[in-house]
Amino acid sequence: MAEPDTNAAKTSRATQTQSDNQGPQPQPGLEPKRGPWRFFDPRNVIGFLWLGPALAILILNFRNHIIGSGLNCRSHCRIDPYSTSQVEQIERLDSTNRDVLGALQFVAKGLEVWFMYVAASFIYILAVHISLKDDRLPVSLLLVYAEFMDLLYLKDLAMRIRGFLKDRRDKTGAPDAPPPTIHSSVLYVFVIVAACLCVIANLMGVATATLVIPGLQYIDINMHDSTAFNQLLSADPPTGDFIRDCTPGNLSSGQYSCTSNLYASSLDQLILSAVSTERHQAAYGAFTLPAVSQEDELSLSANVSDNIGILWSPVRQVSREFSADLQNFYEATGGRNASHPDYSVYPDSRRFNQSLQSQLQRTGPAIGLFGDCWSYPGPRVFRLADDRSIRCYGDFFVTSDTTVTKCIRWGAGWDDAASASSASFIIPDFVSQSDTPFDITVTVYTTPSARYLHDTACFEDESCDWDRIFSDPADAEFPSLSDSQQTYQYDSDGTDRVVWCDNTAYLSFATYAVDPSPVSNLLHLAQLGVLRDRPDTDTENNRDRAATLTLHADWTLAAWSADATDGFVDGSRGSSTSFIIAYQRFIQNPAVGNTRFNLIHTYSTLQAASLIPYTTRPLSTSSDRRLQREREDNNPYTAATLTSWSTVQLWKYGIDSRTKTLGAVILIIGMVVVIATTIMWIESPQAPTQVVVSALFHNAPVGLQKKDIETGEPLRATDSMRLGMMDNSGAPAANETGTGTGPGGKGEDELTIQETGNT
Numbered sequence: 001m002a003e004p005d006t007n008a009a010k011t012s013r014a015t016q017t018q019s020d021n022q023g024p025q026p027q028p029g030l031e032p033k034r035g036p037w038r039f040f041d042p043r044n045v046i047g048f049l050w051l052g053p054a055l056a057i058l059i060l061n062f063r064n065h066i067i068g069s070g071l072n073c074r075s076h077c078r079i080d081p082y083s084t085s086q087v088e089q090i091e092r093l094d095s096t097n098r099d100v101l102g103a104l105q106f107v108a109k110g111l112e113v114w115f116m117y118v119a120a121s122f123i124y125i126l127a128v129h130i131s132l133k134d135d136r137l138p139v140s141l142l143l144v145y146a147e148f149m150d151l152l153y154l155k156d157l158a159m160r161i162r163g164f165l166k167d168r169r170d171k172t173g174a175p176d177a178p179p180p181t182i183h184s185s186v187l188y189v190f191v192i193v194a195a196c197l198c199v200i201a202n203l204m205g206v207a208t209a210t211l212v213i214p215g216l217q218y219i220d221i222n223m224h225d226s227t228a229f230n231q232l233l234s235a236d237p238p239t240g241d242f243i244r245d246c247t248p249g250n251l252s253s254g255q256y257s258c259t260s261n262l263y264a265s266s267l268d269q270l271i272l273s274a275v276s277t278e279r280h281q282a283a284y285g286a287f288t289l290p291a292v293s294q295e296d297e298l299s300l301s302a303n304v305s306d307n308i309g310i311l312w313s314p315v316r317q318v319s320r321e322f323s324a325d326l327q328n329f330y331e332a333t334g335g336r337n338a339s340h341p342d343y344s345v346y347p348d349s350r351r352f353n354q355s356l357q358s359q360l361q362r363t364g365p366a367i368g369l370f371g372d373c374w375s376y377p378g379p380r381v382f383r384l385a386d387d388r389s390i391r392c393y394g395d396f397f398v399t400s401d402t403t404v405t406k407c408i409r410w411g412a413g414w415d416d417a418a419s420a421s422s423a424s425f426i427i428p429d430f431v432s433q434s435d436t437p438f439d440i441t442v443t444v445y446t447t448p449s450a451r452y453l454h455d456t457a458c459f460e461d462e463s464c465d466w467d468r469i470f471s472d473p474a475d476a477e478f479p480s481l482s483d484s485q486q487t488y489q490y491d492s493d494g495t496d497r498v499v500w501c502d503n504t505a506y507l508s509f510a511t512y513a514v515d516p517s518p519v520s521n522l523l524h525l526a527q528l529g530v531l532r533d534r535p536d537t538d539t540e541n542n543r544d545r546a547a548t549l550t551l552h553a554d555w556t557l558a559a560w561s562a563d564a565t566d567g568f569v570d571g572s573r574g575s576s577t578s579f580i581i582a583y584q585r586f587i588q589n590p591a592v593g594n595t596r597f598n599l600i601h602t603y604s605t606l607q608a609a610s611l612i613p614y615t616t617r618p619l620s621t622s623s624d625r626r627l628q629r630e631r632e633d634n635n636p637y638t639a640a641t642l643t644s645w646s647t648v649q650l651w652k653y654g655i656d657s658r659t660k661t662l663g664a665v666i667l668i669i670g671m672v673v674v675i676a677t678t679i680m681w682i683e684s685p686q687a688p689t690q691v692v693v694s695a696l697f698h699n700a701p702v703g704l705q706k707k708d709i710e711t712g713e714p715l716r717a718t719d720s721m722r723l724g725m726m727d728n729s730g731a732p733a734a735n736e737t738g739t740g741t742g743p744g745g746k747g748e749d750e751l752t753i754q755e756t757g758n759t
Contacts, residue, residue, distance in 0.1 A: 047118040060653040067651040068354040071100035081517040112205035122677040207663035221348035225643040230615040237554040242613040254564030268574040274599035297323035303528035310368040313609040318364030329516040355648035362644040366510040367609040371503035387413030408447045419448040423553035425562035428571035438494040444553040445487040480536035484550040505549040506535040509640040547637035559608035
């Protein structure tokens with residue numbers, strides 16, 4: 001047998017080593033076609049077009065796009081607020097909306113499947129890019145795109161790559177081995193990227209569904225917040241022109257009978273409602289319902305908060321201002337007295353015609369009243385001087401078997417006399433036929449302080465130290481009642497007993513809300529949502545009990561339409577008759593008559609409180625708003641921004657929840673993946689066939705490799721193409737040949753495998 005040509009073998013091995021160090025060279029037929037024209041490849045265009053719907057969805061949500069009352073008919077299928085067939089309209093809209101929502105779910109699923117194609121392309125092209133920089137490429141990387149959606153598969157792949165890198169470290173540890181061209185961390189990063197993309201692709205369906213399906217939401221329109229509450233004018237007598245038909249001259253001279261045109265019948269209605277609800281309570285055990293009173297366009301009713309001892313009275317000035325909002329709703333929706341709405345004041349009123357339902361809202365002051373009434377033989381009066389006295393009222397029940405006595409200071413000689421006031425009027429008896437009529441004299445005392453005493457032993461010898469009693473801190477049991485308060489005294493010549501009532505008033509703020517539909521809210525009743533309803537116990541937010549109000553006694557005269565000069569109420573009025581009867585029942589049998597008399601007294605006090613006006617100040621600069629926020633933080637019971645707005649319900653897009661925010665983030669990441677895929681596609685480094693050739697060139701399986709007889713080194717494979725590598729004679733080497741087609745080729749690439757070394 002001929003001696004082997006060792007020089008030729010060495011030359012061949014040297015040539016092969018140089019080829020190994022340089023890596024596989026692109027061959028004619030395998031060299032990828034480059035250039036911007038690759039952008040228009042159908043496989044790239046299909047993925048790139050995913051950006052269109054994704055971008056549209058994001059724009060709709062970030063712009064808070066409003067659709068309207070129906071998903072397929074916008075404003076022309078709105079719920080007519082003046083129609084009695086609103087239920088049928090809602091059912092018809094609901095049916096069409098369900099169809100559209102179902103179709104949008106199919107759209108979301110289609111976008112998810114579409115993105116899976118893009119994500120698979122991204123993983124495959126990334127593997128192709130990595131193949132250029134690794135001298136031993138795991139062929140399994142080229143198949144990740146087919147199974148990367150399975151996290152368990154990625155776990156197995158990571159373990160295989162770990163074994164592959166360990167094997168490579170063993171092989172490259174030889175002194176003459178070429179250094180690796182890529183760090184092992186790159187392959188781990190590749191697996192991490194694949195895992196992250198797996199998570200994004202699996203969440204893409206939920207993300208697109210969250211963003212592509214609009215929500216039925218309440219949004220606020222016609223927002224005005226440029227006015228702040230300044231002062232409630234409760235400590236002063238009625239003045240100005242805030243009551244229609246009452247001139248400033250009438251009020252300043254005490255001619256409060258001018259209020260009778262609007263408010264005499266209103267008080268009659270309140271008191272008759274008190275009688276009616278008390279009778280229903282006695283007959284059926286029914287709830288005691290508050291009475292309703294009208295002011296301009298709205299109806300008003302007291303609010304019973306969670307603190308059931310306090311009744312919150314609406315303020316009529318808020319109702320008068322609120323009526324302009326209601327009138328604007330009618331103008332915008334074509335209702336009663338419809339005209340062109342003023343879009344400069346109410347810029348978003350067109351939304352009323354797109355909404356399923358609407359609600360008008362305002363923030364305004366509310367006055368809370370706390371008190372009760374008792375039947376008592378008569379007050380104990382201690383005259384300390386001509387201009388100073390102490391008035392004490394007993395039988396104030398703390399519990400069923402414990403009473404205290406309330407004492408107030410009266411007279412011009414006291415230091416705080418300037419803050420005190422009183423008023424008196426007579427309710428004549430047109431009911432009783434007895435020789436001694438039950439004309440009721442009503443006297444109201446407003447004093448800046450009071451004391452509630454358990455021990456009255458000093459009353460007998462008149463040895464009470466009143467200066468000390470009133471200078472000492474108030475009883476811890478009655479801290480909120482010991483400041484400014486009112487004492488009402490009802491007495492008559494027809495009996496030797498007196499009915500007296502204790503009352504404390506508080507300031508807070510409420511959201512006045514009105515459903516403007518005349519079908520669902522025919523009375524235009526305003527609901528009061530009191531923002532803070534515990535001024536008596538909330539010492540943290542009601543510092544120094546600043547929310548405790550001083551109610552001037554003349555407000556009671558204005559409520560009863562009684563002049564300060566003669567102080568008579570028309571005895572033929574329904575309120576007068578009901579009051580006389582309730583008074584007689586109470587003094588004859590307190591256990592039976594207590595409820596009705598308390599309701600009548602409370603409703604008359606609510607009427608007085610509702611008349612009290614307030615002043616405002618503008619918030620025109622950022623400094624004004626900053627100072628207002630500080631006031632509200634320091635004492636929210638006495639400071640508030642008088643905001644007005646409307647709330648409408650309609651279908652809209654928007655990033656208004658955490659889930660939608662997460663969906664937007666996932667969708668944006670998906671867009672980045674699409675753009676990255678397009679860039680890598682345009683700059684694709686090699687054809688798929690070349691990747692396979694590179695893998696075969698470098699990765700003969702260990703244990704199956706033939707070895708050189710002389711050196712013991714494993715034989716390597718060389719590749720040649722039709723127009724590729726030739727032997728010395730210019731003819732193709734042909735010890736072993738084979739043909740194949742690359743993953744992206746057309747059958748033109750012909751692969752020749754030649755053993756080098758000794759045979």
